[in-house]
Amino acid sequence: MQRSTYKTGGTVQTTGAVVMKNVLKKHLLLMLGLVNRLSSTKASTHILIFHDIPPIQINRLEKLIRHLNDRYDIIDPVTFTQQFQNKCFSKKKSLLFSFDDGFYSNYIVAKEILFPLGIRSIFFIPTGFIDCSNREDEINYINNNIYEEESKPDLEIDDMKPMRWEHLSELLDMGNIIGAHTINHTQLSSIKTNSLMIDEITSSGDRIEYMLGSRVDHFAFPFGDINSINANALRIASKRYSYVYSGIRGPNMLDTNNFTIRREPVNVSDDLRYNSLVASGGLSSYYWRDRIRLDEMIRQ
Known part of the structure; x- marks a missing residue:
């Protein structure tokens, strides 16, 4: 059987070579990361980001969560915001869980895994996804808005669907927090019109407040990387919300600005040691x- 190949950087690599390269890279990161972890003793909170959890990965996620719950102080969103307000972080490292994009699988995880463990999280919702009126619109939203072309998952699209407003209301009743994530999951740095920028950032929070009757103080910008945000978007978000979250890795400590909160993306398919x-x-x-x-x- 012929081996699969693809081009990268002007050369052709076999699938086997790519797999080996990724394995070696992860081992290197594990070793270097251990050094970083041992050298950092400051009180801090790391926020983990989860996205859609396919049914085949639910058990894997539960194993990871139980592993982390046994080893870390997992705090709830209210405790996290109080740390900012009181300028007093826990004396030991803590974790906070967050879920982006409003997938129904996040509701299942919260109800069946997190709630029984006493874990509360933040769910960042792109309201246009929740408001999709039919399955065709949902699929188009997933393909055109949530996933960038180069990172679309090789998953069964039938397993991917949004929560409904009643699910979000139930999450609130369980003690979770609902945050805004724009209307259309738009890369804010690509928006040229200021009025459209304001609408994407602020109207999503307004919509959630209207539908759930609960104040929205938390906002996460889509995609989360440094190239998906700019000073203007951050300025608009900071006027509407009390806390703005990125997807840029790093600890949240006493000197962290509440409009530049760091988070750690997690890929559930990675092995337990790596996560x-x-x-x-x-x-x-x-x-x-x-x-x-x-x-x-934020200083501009």
């Missing part, structure tokens, strides 16, 4: 330049 490293902040040091750039934006 434990992610949760500990073992990869955070590689993103120090992005954190500096983000902090500079």
Whole structure:
């Protein structure tokens, strides 16, 4: 059988070579991350980001959550915001869970895994996804809005669907927090019209407040990387919300600005040891330049 190949950087690599390269890369990151983790003793909170959880990965996620719950102080969103308000972070490292994009699978995880463990989280919702009126609109939203072309998952689209407003209301009743994530999951840095920028950022929070009757103080910008945000978007978000979250890795400490909150993306398909490293902040040091750039934006 012929081996699969693809082009990268002007050369052709076999699938086997790519797999080996990724394995070696992860082992290197594990070793370097362990050094970073052992050298960091400051009180901090690392926020993990989860997205859609396919049914085939639910058990894998539960194993990860139970593993982290046994080893870390997992705090709720209210405790996290009180740390900012009181300028007093826990003396030991803590974790907070967050879920982006409003997938129904997040509701299942919260209800069947997190709630029985006493874990409360933040759910960042793109309201246009929740308001889709039919299955065709949902599929188009997923394909055209949530996933960038180069990172679309090889998943069964039938397993991916949005929560409904009643699910979000139930999440609130369980003690979770609902945050805004724009209307259309738009990359804010690509918006040229200021009025459209304001609408995407502020109207999503207004819509959630109207539908759920609960104040929305938390906002996460879509995609989360440094190239998906700019100073203008951050300025608009900071006027509407009390807390703005990125997807840039790093610890949240006493000197962290509440409009440049860091988070750690987690891929549930990665192995337990690697995701434990992610949760500990073992990869955070590689993103120090992005954190500096983000902090500079809020000062502009």
